[in-house]
Amino acid sequence: MRIDKLLSEMGKATRSESARLARQGKILVNGVPVKRADVHVDPEKDEIALCGTKITYKKFTYIMLNKPEGYVSATDDAREKTVLDLLNDEERRKDLFPCGRLDKNTLGLVILTNDGESAHRLLSPKHHAKKVYKFKSKLPLAESDIKALEDGVDIGDYVTKPCEITMTGDCDGEITLIEGKYHQIKRMLEAVDNKITYLERISFAGVALDTSLDRGEWRYLTDEEEKLLLKENK
Ligand code: URA
Numbered sequence: 001m002r003i004d005k006l007l008s009e010m011g012k013a014t015r016s017e018s019a020r021l022a023r024q025g026k027i028l029v030n031g032v033p034v035k036r037a038d039v040h041v042d043p044e045k046d047e048i049a050l051c052g053t054k055i056t057y058k059k060f061t062y063i064m065l066n067k068p069e070g071y072v073s074a075t076d077d078a079r080e081k082t083v084l085d086l087l088n089d090e091e092r093r094k095d096l097f098p099c100g101r102l103d104k105n106t107l108g109l110v111i112l113t114n115d116g117e118s119a120h121r122l123l124s125p126k127h128h129a130k131k132v133y134k135f136k137s138k139l140p141l142a143e144s145d146i147k148a149l150e151d152g153v154d155i156g157d158y159v160t161k162p163c164e165i166t167m168t169g170d171c172d173g174e175i176t177l178i179e180g181k182y183h184q185i186k187r188m189l190e191a192v193d194n195k196i197t198y199l200e201r202i203s204f205a206g207v208a209l210d211t212s213l214d215r216g217e218w219r220y221l222t223d224e225e226e227k228l229l230l231k232e233n234k
Pocket of ligand 1: 101102103104106182183184185186187199
């Protein structure tokens with residue numbers, strides 16, 4: 001692949017920056033400066049360095065973000081702050097997008113990636129990727145409400161699939177869904193005459209939110225988490 005494409009996919013430099021860096025002798029392939037940014041390299045075999053730093057090529061990036069309140073799960077928005085605004089410039093150049101949506105006031109785990117095919121599979125209703133949320137409700141949930149929610153409730157235009165609920169108090173618990181309709185959990189609670197007052201996603205497709213991340217912080221998925229995500233993806 002062309003070295004400027006590789007550097008741009010890695011978020012290291014735009015195509016025009018690569019051309020300039022090559023002219024300045026700042027791109028080395030196997031220790032030798034390249035004069036042009038359109039030279040072809042084998043990312044598996046060639047050793048590439050940019051401004052003295054070795055570049056390890058990875059085709060796709062997977063990031064875990066701890067979403068704070070007030071950000072929308074979109075790549076750009078004319079009025080609102082998006083989850084991508086929480087990244088740095090290098091990551092922002094990688095064409096990342098959120099794999100699934102959380103409401104503006106929902107907190108917690110968002111996976112950002114540029115792996116369109118895997119994201120598409122993970123989000124497909126057929127895939128049944130598990131999403132676990134911590135929730136708080138305005139009113140206590142009776143046993144009969146929990147049973148109704150677990151069996152599936154009518155949320156207006158749709159009857160929800162069975163889900164699992166574990167209560168941790170009268171008004172709080174964890175809910176595991178295998179689907180993701182618009183405002184699903186909020187609408188489910190409304191279907192049993194209750195209301196969500198707090199919602200946080202703590203796991204997605206087997207990957208748990210790293211509790212050491214503050215709200216608004218992010219990190220790359222570890223190799224194990226990547227495997228988990230992509231295994232759940234098969
Ligand atoms: N269900 C909701 O109602 N909102 C979310 O953000 C996620 C699930």
